[in-house]
């Protein structure tokens with residue numbers, strides 16, 4: 180718990196009044212309106228900031244940022260604009276991916292000296308595709324307290340409007356920028372049944388969607404959310420094929436982008452699993468035995484396995500005429516499905 184109960188009780192009386200007291204490590208309480216925030220000594224506050232609309236800075240975040248001894252920020256120029264907007268004069272110090280490990284010991288020393296410290300990133304929640312992981316680890320290892328001040332995060336903001344299942348989802352951050360690595364990553368996710376959330380940059384989004392079309396299939400559902408909470412906020416919801424067309428129609432794609440992709444359907448997943456088993460068995464056994472073994476191992480219906488075997492056979496024939504001979508080894512005429 181970060182808030183002191185007495186602070187809440189006093190909050191009405193102390194409306195717009197700064198109350199100083201020292202009780203169990205709490206050095207000061209700032210009360211404004213009905214809410215009250217207690218700033219504690221030796222605590223690292225991990226504070227979420229807006230992903231576009233400044234009004235999304237929570238009152239609690241605002242009070243914490245105004246009341247800590249120092250704020251560590253990814254880009255101090257970006258964060259200075261935020262703090263200035265809210266009339267906050269707390270000193271800002273840089274904390275980004277290039278100095279994170281170097282700065283950690285100094286932050287821990289500040290906590291040891293009973294200072295209160297906040298960590299923010301340029302937009303959204305620190306540590307989510309942003310710096311802070313090593314610092315949080317270091318603060319935990321040193322035994323100091325952490326306090327999360329939750330708020331905007333593009334993952335949650337996009338899921339909230341995507342219209343795709345939110346009961347289970349996976350976040351992949353940014354996919355690899357280069358095509359071969361990105362396709363490998365997408366292939367590894369092809370059978371993932373949970374909703375997939377990825378961040379993307381505008382100059383790669385068309386290529387990324389083209390790869391998703393190939394790997395996931397053009398009919399997979401997707402929502403692209405762009406510039407959430409900002410003036411030019413927009414979303415596309417449809418299939419991957421539709422998204423490709425929508426992106427092609429645009430002269431330029433700009434802004435911040437999240438893609439939310441539907442997970443693989445369970446039936447598709449099961450079919451793919453069986454197909455893989457049959458294909459593997461066909462490498463080592465004649466068709467009749469491969470079908471019998473796959474049926475026994477999977478517990479699936481023999482006709483279903485037979486149809487999968489036909490699918491594999493026709494695919495391999497179409498793909499490479501030279502393989503007619505091996506395709507012949509799973510000649511459908513050879514098997515009775517009864």
Ligand code: SAM
Nearest residue numbers: 230303304307308332333378379406407435436
């Ligand atoms: N820490 C942030 C968070 O909590 O979401 C994410 C930071 S990451 C460096 C930046 C990426 O987040 C962008 O490239 C974009 O994919 C996504 N993003 C951030 N703001 C967004 C917005 N307003 N609309 C859509 N996506 C956004």
